[in-house]
Each structure stands twice: as structure tokens, then as C-alpha cells.
Amino acid sequence: MSGISKSIPKQDTAEKTSGEALYIGDIKVDGMLHAKTLRSTKTRALIKEIKLPDLPEGYHIVDYRDIPGENYVKIIFEDMPVFAEKTVNYYGEPILLVIGSDKQQILKLIDAIEVIYEPLEPRYKYTKSVVHYEYEKGNTDTAFANAVRTINGEYKTGYQEHIYLEPQGVISLYDENKITILGSMQCPYYIKNAVMQVLNADEDGVRVQQATTGGAFGGKEEFPSLIACQAAVASAKLKKPVSLIYDRMEDIETTTKRHPSLIKFTAAIGPDFTVDGIRAHVSLDSGAYIGLSGVVLQRAMIAASGVYTIKNLSVSGDVYETNSVPNGAFRGFGAPQMFFAVEMFMEHIAKELKYSPLEFKLNYLAKTGDATSTGGQFRNPIIMRDMVHKAWEISDYRRKTTEFSQLGVYKGIGMSLFLHGCGFTGSGEQKHIKAVVRLRKNKDDTVTILASSTDMGQGAATTLRKIAAGILELSVEQIIYNKPDTDHVPDSGPTVASRTIMIVGGLIARAAVDLKEKWKPGEEIIVEQRYKQPEFIKWDEDKLRGDAYPAYSWGVVVSEVEVNPVTWTVELKGLWSVYDIGIAIDERIVIGQIEGGLLQGISYGMMEVMECKEGIIQQRNVTDYIIPTAADSINMHTVLMDNSYPLGPYGAKGAGELPLVGGAPAVAMAIENAIGKKVTRIPVTPEYIMELMKNG
Amino acid sequence: MVKSYFPKTYRQALEILAKSNPAIIAGGTDLMVKKRRWSGLSPGFSEDMIFISQLRELDYIRRENGKIYIGANVTLEKLLHDKDIPEILKKAVASMASPGVRHTATLAGNIANASPAGDTLPVLYILNARIVIGSLERENVIQIEDFILGPGSIDLRRSEIIKEIIIDDTDFDFMMYEKVGGRKSDAISKVSFAAAVSSVFDMVTDMRIAIGAVAPTVVRIREFELQLIDTPVNEMAQISGLVKDLYKPLIKPISDQRSTADYRKMCVLNFIEEFLNKAGKRIGKEKDIDW
Amino acid sequence: MAEIKFVLNNEKVQIDRDPTMRLLDVLRDDFGLIGVKEGCGEGECGACSVLIDSEVASSCIVPLGNVFDKKIVTIEGFKKTDRYKVLHEAYEEEGAVQCGFCIPGMLLASESLLNKNPHPSEDEIRDGLSGNLCRCTGYNMIVRAVQRAAETGEGLW
Structure with a gap:
């Protein structure tokens, strides 16, 4: 373990255990009004008329007509309105806000509003493609022409809801020249840019400050921009502070979720019973608006060959629009769907061809220097073989595989192999994000990190300080990190895509080197670093060709389960995992990310059920949408294998999303092996197992 | 504005109930969820409320004459730690909600809530629970299956209150409680199942089966149970097909956001089979409760 | 009223x-x-x-x-007690705090558990905390924190 990996206390633990940390719901502002959203009760309809009651003094309605700028939320693809205008496209779509001081009165007014709709035919199936991509590596046509047989696979994944413990919320403050948004968020500058566009304001007209954020997992990547825009419009109109804070049910029903998917594969099996080519198609359900679904699709498609080198690969994908709640960012961003599918498919090919699945997979495992799915190159050493051996050893994998294969045992063990590209896909960093980081040396010889990266629990406030302190040879206490405020920090990009340590931390490291050279005691000095894409990265955004990511983090998860043959309920018996995330900046923080991410992945694979029936989410609270409790979790055995990445700070790569990606396939495979039936969808619930046992 | 009453004694509570007919709130763990509104606002109660959790008189567990008496204010947590409470009821209680809810929720509340998925209900049914209903005029005792009329519906007048619950203090040869939820703890049941059997000279003398969350109220059919009396213990496993056929038409679960009808039905039938298999094997060897 | x-x-x-x-x-x-x-x-x-x-x-x-x-x-109120200090240090030492939103409740659930059962087994800890959801940690660091508090706070509960 390298020195930087040695764990230190986190910056924010004390204020959190003592209950002093201020989350958005804890902030009170003088004269603050409350806002409640009137929502569509139709999945698709024209709004013919809105009958409003007389508003008492001090009560207001804010809708699309109050927007000075554009009625779109600035996300990657701008199609989601801030407030519905003529049509509503999903159940729960925001139409207007009722605002005032007394919550009871607001509810009364909401109840008194009558919206007259003319229903339109809604769409719930994968029929209307709104984004399409495809890419090819090698020549699949030839591979298929020469195939002795083909093997098909079709895999389905369900919704996943973030259930960050703190629901969404923002407060908009009014000043003559400035709207200030306080809120629970991952990406202050996403919000700033979105609010500027809606208010038609310039840089100085909008300020965004992060409040302590109670978990996010991607759920507070783009969604907060919507409610920030709404609150800002209200605040600008009423010249008052306005709070828009969701309760849990509203949050579950109306905020973004992980995209459900349908993934189809065909493999060309050559004369020597090898996989000579794979064709894959990915369908994602975007819900009513596209938002960032196209980018999620790209990440899913790029992962189509998993951790394997498949010479001939043809991948296409579509985002389908449906009249349901829009889906969005969620830890893993398309990769969890694809890794479930591709890991199961490789397993199923092996079983079909009567190979040992693991030996089979190892034969195709990508090696250092191999071409990636998109024709880029794995430049940095791949140590997956050692990782798999480690995982075998710590989980007693081989013995258990044999022991559990006996009939009537109902125990199973499964292993998933996976990777996650670190940072934005392709040239996103260079072309779109253009991260800037500053370090300010203060007169008292402390150093302040000026970056927009947020800490939402994952520990950036501690790890980023460690990086700066290490290079400047200062104590961590001498490095100051405050929650981002766009009036004080430059745009170092959003806190997403496993980029914070590798990209932003990398910039901080470089700035620290610079500052060390310029260091003069007692003086204020500011240094700045801007992201520069490594020269070797070439990416064709339209054709999805080239190096999709500068670096990859890798993982192996082994899961052991026991299935109850009376109820088909599944009990987790063991979880072992091994990772290559370069070098851990703080081992305990990384293990915390791993354990939390892995459990989210495991429960995505076996527990978390969310269904959308006729456009309406059926599991609307945490009683019905089940996530694991402490009693469902088990001790996890985690090994980090150092594999320093030359361009990362201290050799670090990304770690935030990776652990979630491997959970679902590992547990699905363990269940498949326990019941001896082919599993092709997640979550693998007892209800689904029953079906498999009956029909399989 | 609705009115709230805080009686100091049980007698006073009866007087208030007789005079003003308020709705009763005990632990509040079900009602507060049902009536909740926007945070910061009072729940939307539309009737006058009478608070009873302060009545220490109703907080007792007594074991006398082959019966156990449980006062209406006994919390679920207290049941878990009382030596007189049958293990099978403790198992059902332990499977319910979370420590934070068990500390405030009451057994009487779980009955009054009359949810088809109420976790303690199948156990209370097989323990022949009787509900003691108090009012200023009289005290009534009513069987639990007559008291619970349907989902959320109970046979309790506005002037009445649940005073206590009486359960059998029977020593069965074999008992089984099973609950299937979406996770290991803190989950609402998809199905729940309680069963018990006693025998004399290896012949069944008493057999009880109750099933939750598969019909509007808990399913317990005494005439089926009577038919099973005098079954030789060593034949119990063989009759499981027969018993399942008896119950099949009465198991009419629904599909909802928590599970499917098919799954619920399968679990129940499997539980019946498992119960009969295990009971047949265990009886005669050692008296046991199947955990 | x-x-x-x-x-x-x-x-x-x-x-x-x-x-x-x-x-x-x-x-x-x-x-x-x-x-x-x-x-x-x-x-x-x-x-x-x-x-x-x-x-x-x-x-x-x-x-x-x-x-x-x-x-x-x-x-x-709890943060003024010696038991809090022990729990806080244990949570910090085990890295059990991420977003922190569940943490005040988790600490009080830990206190309630240790108050009844000063030497809980791992299963008893998991059960005692099963009403407090955490979406960040996967719970294991929290479970270990309670185990640590039970040891370092020997005699306090």
C-alpha cells in the first residue's frame, strides 16, 4: 500500500455525527416561501385549459409564461421543458408551482386547480427511436458468414431508483442583480448554466452553492437543474426566496431513474468453437424526454464486449421515448445494464458449448495492448488474470463450484468480470467540459482548493485535500476545501463519471506542483490548471471510433447465494471482490465506495423492483421499493491490487461507479448456478425464480 | 379544528368515547402514515382524536388459567421480551417493521389496522385470539375472525375500545411461522403463515392453520382443521396433497406492487406441505418450534 | 391544541x-x-x-x-454524552460516515441497541440497525463501528 492510501479521518464526519451539518431542508431564510408542484395526471395529453382559483394575497402561481428565457432545462439534449406548456408527456410532469407562506393554504389551492386535458395516445413500448448509434470493429459479416453456428441471447434489466437518503431540494434566493441557488447537488455549474438560460441571465446573474448533500449516486447530476430552474423563475418573478423541497413519494414518482434496457446478442461460433464475432443491440427506455440518455446509451454500447477481446464486433443501440418519467444518470451510467447482459451471455455461450464458463471467459480476457471494442487501445497494464486468481483464492471458488453443482443443493456461486472507463466518454472532457482548477495559497500559508467538485458523501473533501497536501508537503489541515460556490470556484466539471479523483485530482496535483515552485511564505498566490487531453487519445464522436476512455478501472466480484426451495427467496452467503483502481488515494474511503456500490449492484440484481404500469410507477415509497437493510447486507471481503496509472494523481484511476457494475451479474450468475436455470433478466426475484422453475 | 382528548384513566377514556365518539390513536404508527401530508403540517385527521398510550392501566401481560392477557397498550417490543409470550408470536413480532416502530406500535393497533398483511394476525388466529372490547355500558369478548371484517374494517363502534387481547396458552407439539417479505427485515409481507399441531398417542388431536395476505382477511378454516383430527402423525406427510387441495380454492391472493398472485399462492401451498412434512417428522422426537 | x-x-x-x-x-x-x-x-x-x-x-x-x-x-442532546464520544470515534475510525443523512438516526439506533445489549453479536447489530436505511455504505463499516464502540466503550453501557 502506498503512503497516500493510508486512511485519515474524513473532513466532515464530526459535523455529520453531531447532526450539525446543514442539508437543504435545514436551511431557513427570512421571508422564504414554499412551493408545491402541480403535476400532470395524464401520461400524454394536450392541456386544453387550466382553471385557477382566486389567489389570496401572498399566494402565487408560476408557470411557463413566467420564464424570461428558454423553456428548456439545459441538459445534454435540450428537450425537457421547465414547465409543461401545451402538452404533458408523462404522469407527474410539472405544470406549475403554487407558492406562498402557509403550506396548508398551498395544498388547498393545488386541490382547487382544475386542468382540462385532451388525452392523446400514449406510448409505452420500444417503438419510437429518438437516438441511434452504431459502430463496428473488424468485420462481423465475414465472421457470421463463416460461422458453424450462432448463439442468441436476450437480456432485460429493470428500473433502479437511487434512494439517496435525502430527497431532492433547492432554495432560490433573490437579490436585485442575482439569483442564488442553494441545493442538494452534484454539479453546481450544470445548474448555473441551466438557470442562466432559463432566466436569460449572464454569468454574474446566477450563483449556485452546494448544501451538504445527502447522497446522490447520479440522481443529483441533472435532475436538480430542473427544480433549480423552477425555483429560480419563481424567485425572479416574486422577488422572494422560494424553497422547493420534495418529500420521498414525490421524489420516487417524479425524479430520474436508471434506464430499463433490453439487450440482444448474437454470437458467431467459428469452426474451432470460438466466438468469432458478436452482434449486439441495446434498447434503452428514456422516458418522456431524452436528456442525457444518448450518452448513457454510448456507455452501454461501448461496454458490449465486456472485459473481452472480440475481434469482430458490431453494436447498435437506440434510445426509445416512452410516456413515462424521464430516466437519467445513475452510478454506472449504462454499464450496469450492459455488464449484466454481456457477462450472462458469455456464461451462456460457454454453457451452450459445454465449456467451463470461467476458463472460457479467461480465453477472451483482454490483454495489455489489445484493441478496445471501439478500436482504441488498452495501453496500461491489465492485471485481471491475477485479480481473478486472487478472487478464486479468497472465495474458495473452485471447490464451491464443484460442491454446489450437485442436484438439490440450491447453493450457487457466480463470478463477474468487469471494467469501467474513467472520466467522460470520448473527447467529452476536452470538447465539452474543459475543466479548470485553481489553488490559492493564502497569506497564512494555508492553501484553498478552488474547484466545483462536490462531496456528496464519497469523500472528495478529504481525498482532494490529501492530494494537494501530499504534493505541497503540507499537513491536510493546511488545505482548505469548502463546498463549491460558483462565485468562488471555477468550473472543474460535474462530479460524475468517476472523474473527480483522476481528472480533477490530477489537475489539483499539477497545480500543486506549480504552486510549490512559486511558493513564497506570507504571500497570496493563485495557480491554475486546465484540462489537456492526452495526445494519444483520438475519438470520433459520430462513429464511436477510437479511444473511448483514457483509462479503465477493473474488477472481479464473486457472490455466493443459497436459494430457499420453499419460497425461492435468495440469501446472500458471501461477497468477495478484487479491484484495480490504480492507486487508492485513501483506502478506507475507497473501501467505503466499494462496499456501498457493490451492495447497490447486488440489490439491483436481486431485490430492487420498480415497475411502470401504463406509464405510472407502481412502487412509490420506501415501503414498496425495497432496498437492503443492515440485515440484508453481509460482510464483504475486498482486495485492492495496486496498478499505478501514470497520468492519474499518485497513480489513481476512477473508483466511484465501478463497484456497482459487477454486482448484478455476479449475483444473477450465482442464482442461475443454484437453481440450474438460465437467468436472463434482473432483478432475479423469487417471483421470477418461481417462473423459471415452472417453465424452465 | 379537531379536538384531542387525553384521558387519565381507562374509565375516563370510556366516558369520553361514550360522550364524544372520537377516533382512537394508540402508538400511531399506522395512522400517522395514512394521514400524513406535507412535512410541517399536522396529519389530515378529520375527526376528534382520543390518545390512549398514556394509560398505564392497559400496559400489562398476564398469564392465568391457561390464557394470556395482553393489554391494549402493550408495545410490540415489550412482547418480544416477555417470558409469558409464546415463541411463535414473538417470531411474528420480530419479523415486523423495525426496532423504531416496534418500540411504539402496539399489538392492539396491529389488529385494529386490519391489514390483510398484518404480520401478527395469522399467529393470533391460531392462538384463538379473543378481543376484549370495552365501553361504558358493557365489556364484550369477540373472536378475532369475527372482529376483523375486511381490509381496514373492524367490528368496533365509536363508543368502544379494544381493552385487551386474550390468547390461548397452549403447548403445541409443533408450530411454524413463516413470513415472506421483499427483504430480511422491515418489510411488509407478501404472505404469512402460521400453523400448529398437537397429538395424543401419535394421533392428531388439534391442528390449526392460518394464512395471511392471500384473501381480504386471514384464512383460517376450522372445519378443515376438524377434518384433520385423528390423522396418524406418521401419515401427515402423505395427506399434504389432500390438505393443499382443501385450501386451494380459498387462497385467492392478488397481484400488486409487492408480489404476484401466483407467487403468493405457491408459497402458501409449499408452507402447508412443509408444515405437514416437518410436523410428521418432529412429533414424537422432541417438541419443537420451527424457526 | x-x-x-x-x-x-x-x-x-x-x-x-x-x-x-x-x-x-x-x-x-x-x-x-x-x-x-x-x-x-x-x-x-x-x-x-x-x-x-x-x-x-x-x-x-x-x-x-x-x-x-x-x-x-x-x-x-446525545452529543453531550460520553457514549456519543465513543460512538463518534468508532464511526470515524471505521469510515462509517458518507453522506451523513442517516447518521444521527443511526447513532441513536446504535445507542438504543447498546443500551439494551452492551455486547451484541454481529447479527444482533444488523437487526438492531435494520430500521435505519443507509444507501451509501453497504452497512458493514457501520456494523464494525458499533462493534468497536462496544469494545472501546466497555462499561459505558
């Missing part, structure tokens, strides 16, 4: 309020005890946990009328 008297963080208090109000709202809005969090509003997540007569309870489903003469402790 009714005059409700209770002991809050070791001080006698009295408040004239609708007794059907959620204890959670009274603690947050009337007493400014913002360490009590609302995560779900239906008694499922435990973020609003407080101690009522030393036992953990979900304050979002406790009506104010039910705390007559009871002793309520929130994180603001």
Missing part, C-alpha cells in the same frame, strides 16, 4: 400545539433540532430516529400527544 409537557434533551419543556402533529416537525420547526432528519415520512428509513425513554423510535410517525411526560433525546 393542547399543552404537552415532556423532557427534551434533559430539559423540561412545554408546548402548546396540535397533539396530532408529528414529533419530527415539532422537534425540527419548534425546537430547531435539525439533526432529526426526514427521509421518508412513513417510519421506514429511520433518519428521524430519536430516543423515547431510551428506546429508538421513528419521530415521523409519533404523534406529539404520545410523548406526554416522556424523555426525548435527539442527537443534539
Whole structure:
């Protein structure tokens, strides 16, 4: 373990255990009004008329007509309105806000509003493609022409809801020249840019400050921009502070979720019973608006060959629009769907061809220097073989595989192999994000990190300080990190895509080197670093060709389960995992990310059920949408294998999303092996197992 | 504005109930969820409320004459730690909600809530629970299956209150409680199942089966149970097909956001089979409760 | 409205309020005890946990009328105790705190558990904390923190 990996206390633990940390719901502002959203009760309809009651003094309605700028939320693809205008496209779509001081009165007014709709035919199936991509590596046509047989696979994944413990919320403050948004968020500058566009304001007209954020997992990547825009419009109109804070049910029903998917594969099996080519198609359900679904699709498609080198690969994908709640960012961003599918498919090919699945997979495992799915190159050493051996050893994998294969045992063990590209896909960093980081040396010889990266629990406030302190040879206490405020920090990009340590931390490291050279005691000095894409990265955004990511983090998860043959309920018996995330900046923080991410992945694979029936989410609270409790979790055995990445700070790569990606396939495979039936969808619930046992 | 009453004694509570007919709130763990509104606002109660959790008189567990008496204010947590409470009821209680809810929720509340998925209900049914209903005029005792009329519906007048619950203090040869939820703890049941059997000279003398969350109220059919009396213990496993056929038409679960009808039905039938298999094997060897 | 008297963080208090109000709202809005969090509003997540007569309870489903003469402790009161110090250090040492939203409730659930059972097994800890959802940690660091607190705080519980 390298020195930087040695764990230190986190910056924010004390204020959190003592209950002093201020989350958005804890902030009170003088004269603050409350806002409640009137929502569509139709999945698709024209709004013919809105009958409003007389508003008492001090009560207001804010809708699309109050927007000075554009009625779109600035996300990657701008199609989601801030407030519905003529049509509503999903159940729960925001139409207007009722605002005032007394919550009871607001509810009364909401109840008194009558919206007259003319229903339109809604769409719930994968029929209307709104984004399409495809890419090819090698020549699949030839591979298929020469195939002795083909093997098909079709895999389905369900919704996943973030259930960050703190629901969404923002407060908009009014000043003559400035709207200030306080809120629970991952990406202050996403919000700033979105609010500027809606208010038609310039840089100085909008300020965004992060409040302590109670978990996010991607759920507070783009969604907060919507409610920030709404609150800002209200605040600008009423010249008052306005709070828009969701309760849990509203949050579950109306905020973004992980995209459900349908993934189809065909493999060309050559004369020597090898996989000579794979064709894959990915369908994602975007819900009513596209938002960032196209980018999620790209990440899913790029992962189509998993951790394997498949010479001939043809991948296409579509985002389908449906009249349901829009889906969005969620830890893993398309990769969890694809890794479930591709890991199961490789397993199923092996079983079909009567190979040992693991030996089979190892034969195709990508090696250092191999071409990636998109024709880029794995430049940095791949140590997956050692990782798999480690995982075998710590989980007693081989013995258990044999022991559990006996009939009537109902125990199973499964292993998933996976990777996650670190940072934005392709040239996103260079072309779109253009991260800037500053370090300010203060007169008292402390150093302040000026970056927009947020800490939402994952520990950036501690790890980023460690990086700066290490290079400047200062104590961590001498490095100051405050929650981002766009009036004080430059745009170092959003806190997403496993980029914070590798990209932003990398910039901080470089700035620290610079500052060390310029260091003069007692003086204020500011240094700045801007992201520069490594020269070797070439990416064709339209054709999805080239190096999709500068670096990859890798993982192996082994899961052991026991299935109850009376109820088909599944009990987790063991979880072992091994990772290559370069070098851990703080081992305990990384293990915390791993354990939390892995459990989210495991429960995505076996527990978390969310269904959308006729456009309406059926599991609307945490009683019905089940996530694991402490009693469902088990001790996890985690090994980090150092594999320093030359361009990362201290050799670090990304770690935030990776652990979630491997959970679902590992547990699905363990269940498949326990019941001896082919599993092709997640979550693998007892209800689904029953079906498999009956029909399989 | 609705009115709230805080009686100091049980007698006073009866007087208030007789005079003003308020709705009763005990632990509040079900009602507060049902009536909740926007945070910061009072729940939307539309009737006058009478608070009873302060009545220490109703907080007792007594074991006398082959019966156990449980006062209406006994919390679920207290049941878990009382030596007189049958293990099978403790198992059902332990499977319910979370420590934070068990500390405030009451057994009487779980009955009054009359949810088809109420976790303690199948156990209370097989323990022949009787509900003691108090009012200023009289005290009534009513069987639990007559008291619970349907989902959320109970046979309790506005002037009445649940005073206590009486359960059998029977020593069965074999008992089984099973609950299937979406996770290991803190989950609402998809199905729940309680069963018990006693025998004399290896012949069944008493057999009880109750099933939750598969019909509007808990399913317990005494005439089926009577038919099973005098079954030789060593034949119990063989009759499981027969018993399942008896119950099949009465198991009419629904599909909802928590599970499917098919799954619920399968679990129940499997539980019946498992119960009969295990009971047949265990009886005669050692008296046991199947955990 | 009714005059409700209770002991809050070791001080006698009295408040004239609708007794059907959620204890959670009274603690947050009337007493400014913002360490009590609302995560779900239906008694499922435990973020609003407080101690009522030393036992953990979900304050979002406790009506104010039910705390007559009871002793309520929130994180603001608990943080003044030696037991808090031990739990805080254990949580810090084990890395059990991520986003922190569940943490005040989790600490009080830990206190309630250790108060009843000073030497809980791993399963007893998992069961004792099963009403407090955490989406960040996967729980193991929290479970280890409680184990650590039970050891380092030997004699306090």
C-alpha cells in the first residue's frame, strides 16, 4: 500500500455525527416561501385549459409564461421543458408551482386547480427511436458468414431508483442583480448554466452553492437543474426566496431513474468453437424526454464486449421515448445494464458449448495492448488474470463450484468480470467540459482548493485535500476545501463519471506542483490548471471510433447465494471482490465506495423492483421499493491490487461507479448456478425464480 | 379544528368515547402514515382524536388459567421480551417493521389496522385470539375472525375500545411461522403463515392453520382443521396433497406492487406441505418450534 | 391544541400545539433540532430516529400527544454524552460516515441497541440497525463501528 492510501479521518464526519451539518431542508431564510408542484395526471395529453382559483394575497402561481428565457432545462439534449406548456408527456410532469407562506393554504389551492386535458395516445413500448448509434470493429459479416453456428441471447434489466437518503431540494434566493441557488447537488455549474438560460441571465446573474448533500449516486447530476430552474423563475418573478423541497413519494414518482434496457446478442461460433464475432443491440427506455440518455446509451454500447477481446464486433443501440418519467444518470451510467447482459451471455455461450464458463471467459480476457471494442487501445497494464486468481483464492471458488453443482443443493456461486472507463466518454472532457482548477495559497500559508467538485458523501473533501497536501508537503489541515460556490470556484466539471479523483485530482496535483515552485511564505498566490487531453487519445464522436476512455478501472466480484426451495427467496452467503483502481488515494474511503456500490449492484440484481404500469410507477415509497437493510447486507471481503496509472494523481484511476457494475451479474450468475436455470433478466426475484422453475 | 382528548384513566377514556365518539390513536404508527401530508403540517385527521398510550392501566401481560392477557397498550417490543409470550408470536413480532416502530406500535393497533398483511394476525388466529372490547355500558369478548371484517374494517363502534387481547396458552407439539417479505427485515409481507399441531398417542388431536395476505382477511378454516383430527402423525406427510387441495380454492391472493398472485399462492401451498412434512417428522422426537 | 409537557434533551419543556402533529416537525420547526432528519415520512428509513425513554423510535410517525411526560433525546442532546464520544470515534475510525443523512438516526439506533445489549453479536447489530436505511455504505463499516464502540466503550453501557 502506498503512503497516500493510508486512511485519515474524513473532513466532515464530526459535523455529520453531531447532526450539525446543514442539508437543504435545514436551511431557513427570512421571508422564504414554499412551493408545491402541480403535476400532470395524464401520461400524454394536450392541456386544453387550466382553471385557477382566486389567489389570496401572498399566494402565487408560476408557470411557463413566467420564464424570461428558454423553456428548456439545459441538459445534454435540450428537450425537457421547465414547465409543461401545451402538452404533458408523462404522469407527474410539472405544470406549475403554487407558492406562498402557509403550506396548508398551498395544498388547498393545488386541490382547487382544475386542468382540462385532451388525452392523446400514449406510448409505452420500444417503438419510437429518438437516438441511434452504431459502430463496428473488424468485420462481423465475414465472421457470421463463416460461422458453424450462432448463439442468441436476450437480456432485460429493470428500473433502479437511487434512494439517496435525502430527497431532492433547492432554495432560490433573490437579490436585485442575482439569483442564488442553494441545493442538494452534484454539479453546481450544470445548474448555473441551466438557470442562466432559463432566466436569460449572464454569468454574474446566477450563483449556485452546494448544501451538504445527502447522497446522490447520479440522481443529483441533472435532475436538480430542473427544480433549480423552477425555483429560480419563481424567485425572479416574486422577488422572494422560494424553497422547493420534495418529500420521498414525490421524489420516487417524479425524479430520474436508471434506464430499463433490453439487450440482444448474437454470437458467431467459428469452426474451432470460438466466438468469432458478436452482434449486439441495446434498447434503452428514456422516458418522456431524452436528456442525457444518448450518452448513457454510448456507455452501454461501448461496454458490449465486456472485459473481452472480440475481434469482430458490431453494436447498435437506440434510445426509445416512452410516456413515462424521464430516466437519467445513475452510478454506472449504462454499464450496469450492459455488464449484466454481456457477462450472462458469455456464461451462456460457454454453457451452450459445454465449456467451463470461467476458463472460457479467461480465453477472451483482454490483454495489455489489445484493441478496445471501439478500436482504441488498452495501453496500461491489465492485471485481471491475477485479480481473478486472487478472487478464486479468497472465495474458495473452485471447490464451491464443484460442491454446489450437485442436484438439490440450491447453493450457487457466480463470478463477474468487469471494467469501467474513467472520466467522460470520448473527447467529452476536452470538447465539452474543459475543466479548470485553481489553488490559492493564502497569506497564512494555508492553501484553498478552488474547484466545483462536490462531496456528496464519497469523500472528495478529504481525498482532494490529501492530494494537494501530499504534493505541497503540507499537513491536510493546511488545505482548505469548502463546498463549491460558483462565485468562488471555477468550473472543474460535474462530479460524475468517476472523474473527480483522476481528472480533477490530477489537475489539483499539477497545480500543486506549480504552486510549490512559486511558493513564497506570507504571500497570496493563485495557480491554475486546465484540462489537456492526452495526445494519444483520438475519438470520433459520430462513429464511436477510437479511444473511448483514457483509462479503465477493473474488477472481479464473486457472490455466493443459497436459494430457499420453499419460497425461492435468495440469501446472500458471501461477497468477495478484487479491484484495480490504480492507486487508492485513501483506502478506507475507497473501501467505503466499494462496499456501498457493490451492495447497490447486488440489490439491483436481486431485490430492487420498480415497475411502470401504463406509464405510472407502481412502487412509490420506501415501503414498496425495497432496498437492503443492515440485515440484508453481509460482510464483504475486498482486495485492492495496486496498478499505478501514470497520468492519474499518485497513480489513481476512477473508483466511484465501478463497484456497482459487477454486482448484478455476479449475483444473477450465482442464482442461475443454484437453481440450474438460465437467468436472463434482473432483478432475479423469487417471483421470477418461481417462473423459471415452472417453465424452465 | 379537531379536538384531542387525553384521558387519565381507562374509565375516563370510556366516558369520553361514550360522550364524544372520537377516533382512537394508540402508538400511531399506522395512522400517522395514512394521514400524513406535507412535512410541517399536522396529519389530515378529520375527526376528534382520543390518545390512549398514556394509560398505564392497559400496559400489562398476564398469564392465568391457561390464557394470556395482553393489554391494549402493550408495545410490540415489550412482547418480544416477555417470558409469558409464546415463541411463535414473538417470531411474528420480530419479523415486523423495525426496532423504531416496534418500540411504539402496539399489538392492539396491529389488529385494529386490519391489514390483510398484518404480520401478527395469522399467529393470533391460531392462538384463538379473543378481543376484549370495552365501553361504558358493557365489556364484550369477540373472536378475532369475527372482529376483523375486511381490509381496514373492524367490528368496533365509536363508543368502544379494544381493552385487551386474550390468547390461548397452549403447548403445541409443533408450530411454524413463516413470513415472506421483499427483504430480511422491515418489510411488509407478501404472505404469512402460521400453523400448529398437537397429538395424543401419535394421533392428531388439534391442528390449526392460518394464512395471511392471500384473501381480504386471514384464512383460517376450522372445519378443515376438524377434518384433520385423528390423522396418524406418521401419515401427515402423505395427506399434504389432500390438505393443499382443501385450501386451494380459498387462497385467492392478488397481484400488486409487492408480489404476484401466483407467487403468493405457491408459497402458501409449499408452507402447508412443509408444515405437514416437518410436523410428521418432529412429533414424537422432541417438541419443537420451527424457526 | 393542547399543552404537552415532556423532557427534551434533559430539559423540561412545554408546548402548546396540535397533539396530532408529528414529533419530527415539532422537534425540527419548534425546537430547531435539525439533526432529526426526514427521509421518508412513513417510519421506514429511520433518519428521524430519536430516543423515547431510551428506546429508538421513528419521530415521523409519533404523534406529539404520545410523548406526554416522556424523555426525548435527539442527537443534539446525545452529543453531550460520553457514549456519543465513543460512538463518534468508532464511526470515524471505521469510515462509517458518507453522506451523513442517516447518521444521527443511526447513532441513536446504535445507542438504543447498546443500551439494551452492551455486547451484541454481529447479527444482533444488523437487526438492531435494520430500521435505519443507509444507501451509501453497504452497512458493514457501520456494523464494525458499533462493534468497536462496544469494545472501546466497555462499561459505558
